[in-house]
Amino acid sequence: MKILCVLYDDPKGGMPEKYALDSIPKLDKYPDGMTLPTPNATDFNPGDLLGCVSGELGLRKFLEDAGHTLVVTSDKDAEDCEADKELVDADVVISQPFFPYYLTRERIESAPNLKMAITAGIGSDHVDLQAAMDHKVDVVEVTYCNSRSVAEHIVMMILSLVRDYHNQHRIVNEGGWNIADAVQRSYDVEGMHIGTVASGRIGLDVLRKMKPFDVHLHYFDKHRLPESVEKELNLTFHQSVESMVSICDVVTINCPLHPETENLFDKEMISKMKKGAYLVNTARGKICNREAVAEALESGQLSGYAGDVWFPQPAPNDHVWRTMPNHGMTPHTSGTSLSAQARYAAGVREILECFFDGISIRDPYLIVKDGDLAGMGAHSYSKGTATGGSEEAAKYKK
Incomplete structure (x- = not known):
């Protein structure tokens, strides 16, 4: 063959x-x-x-x-x-x-x-x-095979966005040392509300990995987790994505791409998110509308966007996600x-x-x-x- x-x-x-x-x-x-x-x-x-x-x-x-x-x-x-x-x-x-x-x-x-x-x-x-x-x-x-690899990548991106690591690293590479510039967008994740769209192997592992940071954990999924797991992690289940994103400081997308999830995070969905929230997408690029994400970062509706998934892949050189502000994008490497x-x-x-x-x-x-x-x-x-x-x-x- x-x-x-x-x-x-x-x-x-x-x-x-x-x-x-x-x-x-x-x-x-x-x-x-x-x-x-x-x-x-x-x-x-x-x-x-x-x-x-x-x-x-x-x-x-x-x-x-x-x-x-x-x-x-x-x-x-x-x-x-x-x-x-x-x-x-x-x-x-x-x-x-x-x-x-x-x-x-x-x-x-x-x-x-x-x-x-x-x-x-x-x-x-x-x-x-x-x-x-x-x-x-x-x-x-x-x-x-690589679910836990992706979950690790997501946790890294959440911390990098909230602590504004990329900006601080850039300052050092440019020979700078201005502490005020380095910390003016840097926060702790402790006490924040963290939510995942889908709680399969990757989404659930992210929740488990984030629990020691003393955050409030939320999830949406069409298949509800066992009550024992919800109690173990003190999870809040949401009947809709809209319900969850309205109260979360950080949202991580972990659902498959298919016709029902394509363009799920469009301008309307992002407008329903908590103002200044962070969005992490290591699922598939097509789940997020590229222009809506870039506009939300420009306006401040989103404080940061990170991920490793684009559409298509490789991403065209002029893809707007390469140059939008406050992003933490990588090539598709998480898995x-x-x-x-x-x-x-x-x-x-x-x-x-x-x-x-x-x-x-x-x-x-x-x-x-x-x-x-x-x-x-x-x-x-x-x-x-x-x-x-x-x-x-x-x-x-x-």
């Missing part, structure tokens, strides 16, 4: 000759008891850079030894890009949320052999799920730490082993199966597509 793997570019200076750490902690289970990926073997060192083109997710030896063909590229957006050329006769396509190959209906229909789309990470909104269902293309992802890469690379290997051997893939990994939403997809997604406008990614210039 032919496997097409679309990964982000190598480091500009070439692959690392050595790493900051000699090893990473070994984990066996996630907090809910689910085991980490369990492939029969791996051909990489945990902690190595695996998510870029030369890293190849550690798959080449495994695939070629089994008689399969692996094609790896980062050329994914322009007309006549390498990924499109290779897709037409591919059996499996692997992509990442951090550098998504937007699997639109047109692309799916150009690939008559395509049987499976694998997300090396979590979040499969870059796939037209309706088209995948229509053409019986299974969609799977490595559920939970692709070297620790997370080891887990999602192992998860992709596990999925491929099951696929080749005709063994059932773990139910939590499933998004689309046999023409319908399944597993995590049935729990978290809705039918349809959120890939519209993805062609704008071709505007990015390296």
Whole structure:
């Protein structure tokens, strides 16, 4: 079989000759008891850079030894890009949320052999799920592989925004030392009201990680948490996003992108937020209206916005979020730490082993199966597509 793997570019200076750490902690289970990926073997060192083109997710030896063909590229957006050329006769396509190959209906229909789309990470909104269902293309992802990585990133961003770390760091880099300039937008999070839109694995982990800061915790989700968890964390449940954002000083978005959440945080929703609130989005860029966010930062309706998700990705060089005030944006990196890469690379290997051997893939990994939403997809997604406008990614210039 032919496997097409679309990964982000190598480091500009070439692959690392050595790493900051000699090893990473070994984990066996996630907090809910689910085991980490369990492939029969791996051909990489945990902690190595695996998510870029030369890293190849550690798959080449495994695939070629089994008689399969692996094609790896980062050329994914322009007309006549390498990924499109290779897709037409591919059996499996692997992509990442951090550098998504937007699997639109047109692309799916150009690939008559395509049987499976694998997300090396979590979040499969870059796939037209309706088209995948229509053409019986299974969609799977490595559920939970980087959820805690993202939660750590969110906590970092909350603290960085509220304490105004980015401004203080800039002052030092510019040779300055004016304390008043450094602290005029700096606050403590203690006593603030912190809310998450969605309380799945990432959202709930953020709440747990923020509890020691002595804050008031809120959440909205279409699936209410068990009463025992609400009591443990002293959570306030809200029936609507509007109810929650009206009283929260910090809102973090942790829901999947699908037609129902696309553009959820538009000008109207942001106007209902507490004036001067902070908004953190590591879910998907399309959940927030880019112009509405920039305008809210200019007006002071928002005191800060941080995240690592954009739409499309890579973000065009003229994307307004690159230059808006009081932002803490990064490239889409929250879920692709070297620790997370080891887990999602192992998860992709596990999925491929099951696929080749005709063994059932773990139910939590499933998004689309046999023409319908399944597993995590049935729990978290809705039918349809959120890939519209993805062609704008071709505007990015390296």
